[in-house]
Amino acid sequence: MFKAIITVKLRPSILDPEGKAIEHALQSLDFRQLSGVRVGKEIELTVDTTDRSEAGDMVDAACRKLLANPVMEDYTIELQEL
Amino acid sequence: MAGMKFGVVVFPGSNCDHDAYHAVKHVLGENVDFLWHKEHDLRGVDVVILPGGFSYGDYLRCGAISQFSAIMKEVIRHAERGGHVIGICNGFQILAETGLLPGALLRNRSLKFVCKSVHLRVENAETAFTRRYTQGDVLHIPVAHGEGNFYTDSETLRELEENGQVVFRYVDADGAVTREANPNGSLNNIAGIINRHGNVLGMMPHPERAVENLLGSADGLGVFASLVETITGSVPVLS
Secondary structure, three states: OEEEEEEEEEOOOOOOHHHHHHHHHHHHOOOOOOOOOOOEEEEEEEEOOOOHHHHHHHHHHHHHHHHOOOOOEEEEEEEEEO | OOOOEEEEEEOOOEOOHHHHHHHHHHHOOOEEEEEEOOOOOOOOOOEEEEOOEOHHHHOOOOOOOHHHOHHHHHHHHHHHOOOEEEEEOHHHHHHHHHOOOOOEEEOOOOOOOEEEEEEEEEOOOOOOOOOOOOOOOEEEEEEEEOOOEEEOOHHHHHHHHHOOOEEEEEEOOOOOOOOOOOOOOOHHHEEEEEOOOOOEEEEOOOHHHOOEHHHOEOOOHHHHHHHHHHHHOOOOOOO
8 A cells, every 4th residue: 555645736837826925925024035935735645556656657647637737737746655 | 490409517516507597598598408417418409508616616626526527428529529518617617627628727817716897809700609799899798716817838829829719808898908907817818719620619707697788788698699590590589
C-alpha cells in the first residue's frame, strides 16, 4: 500500500490572483522578503498495490483524467510506502 | 413544419435548469424534457442544454466531476454525431472539462463572484445559435459566476479568433471592447465560443435569464430562437 500526496497548482504561465492577493497581504505585514506566492491544493489518497511503479502509473493516470486539468494546472506526485 | 425537442440536463446542484426550461417551453412554446444526470438516454432531443449552477458542488474544479456522469456520455455522443449542445455558465465549464470546447474557465481575475448585467457583442451571427442576430449586435444579458475567466494557450486563441469561433465578447454599452467591460479577466474579452464544427456552443452569460421584457431584457431569446430556426427551418414568432 502507498499513500499518494498529489499537489496541483496553476501552471506558471497563468496568473494566480489568489496568490497575488496573499502576496499583497504579506507585503503589507512587512514580510518584504516573501514573494512569488502560488496557491494550489493537495490531494491525499491510498493506492492498493505493493508495486511502486504501478502505483505511480495509476495515480498519474488519475491526475491526467480527473484530478488535474492540463489546460491550466500542473501536478506532482509523492508516494509514501505504508 | 417539423417539431423539435430541447433537453435540459439536471445535475445535483444545477440551478438554472428551470429558467432554461421556461425559456424554451413557455416563451418559445417548444417541447422540452428535463434529463436527469443518471439517465443513459437523451430521449430523442435535438438540442441539449447544459444549464448553469454548481454541479457536484463545483468540487475539485467546476465541471470536473459532471463530465463523467452517465448523461454526459450520451451528450458527448450526441455532439460527436453533429447534434447541437449549448452550455451556459456551469454548462460551459463542463464542456471545457470534457474537451468538447477548448480552453478552461479560471477563477475571476477579481476573485469575486460577479452577478450583474453585461453587454455582449455578437461576433459571429452565422452560427446555429446566433442566426437571429446580426453581427455587431450589442446584447444586454446577465452574468453570475466566480470562475468565468476564459483561458487557453496562445495557439488555440489564435485559431479561435481566425476561425470565427469567438461568438460573444464582453463590450461596453457602445460595443467597444474595453478592460472595464470585462467582468472576469477572460482573454480577448471572450464570453462565448463555438467548436470548429459549429454544433457546440459555450457561454458564461445567461441568455435564459433574458427572454422577456419583464425580466429586464429579452436579448437572450435569440439564442434559443436561432436553434429552433436551425432545427425546424421555420422562424418562431416572437412577441
